[in-house]
Amino acid sequence: MMEKRLKNLHELISARNSEACPIRDVFSTVSDKWSILIFFNLGVHPKLRFNELKKSIKGISSKILTERLKRLERDGYIQREVFMEVPIKVEYQLSDFGQQYLEKALGLVEWIAEETPRILKRRNANTKK
Numbered sequence: 001m002m003e004k005r006l007k008n009l010h011e012l013i014s015a016r017n018s019e020a021c022p023i024r025d026v027f028s029t030v031s032d033k034w035s036i037l038i039f040f041n042l043g044v045h046p047k048l049r050f051n052e053l054k055k056s057i058k059g060i061s062s063k064i065l066t067e068r069l070k071r072l073e074r075d076g077y078i079q080r081e082v083f084m085e086v087p088i089k090v091e092y093q094l095s096d097f098g099q100q101y102l103e104k105a106l107g108l109v110e111w112i113a114e115e116t117p118r119i120l121k122r123r124n125a126n127t128k129k
Contacts, residue, residue, distance in 0.1 A: 029075060030101060034060055034068050036109075039094070042078065043102045047091045077101060 013023055029035065034057070041056045042048060048056070054065050069092060072078045077098035083089040094102060 026075070029071055030077065030105075032068075034064055035072060036105065038065075038068055038072065039077070039098065039102050039105060040109075042092060042094045042098070047081075047093045049089065049091055053092060072098070 009023065013021060030039075037057045037060070038053065041053055045052070045056070050065070050069075053069075054060060054062060057065070069078065069080070073080050073092075076095055079093050079095050081091045081093070083091070
């Protein structure tokens with residue numbers, strides 16, 4: 001079963017440039033370290049303002065956060081709501097589509113969390129060689 005799934009995807013993924021491989025392009029958008037953290041924070045907190053999101057993601061710069069939010073909004077993963085107040089208030093939240101992605105990503109992250117001790121043990125053992 002998995003072999004057939006891999007074979008079907010391999011033809012798309014093995015394209016030489018990302019323009020010819022939409023899967024690589026989409027995956028790179030949603031799987032970088034900052035985007036994953038944006039998804040998790042918006043999953044825990046249904047709505048966050050820019051500075052709240054920035055404070056909750058240690059180490060992210062305003063520039064990178066702005067770029068990732070624009071990209072995720074463009075692709076339909078998050079929704080941005082602007083309130084015409086003084087100062088202007090902007091809130092971000094996951095769209096239904098973003099919730100679907102987060103649901104899928106959680107399975108992988110839970111597996112990583114479970115396997116991390118073994119991975120680190122092997123890493124340390126192999127580093128000492």
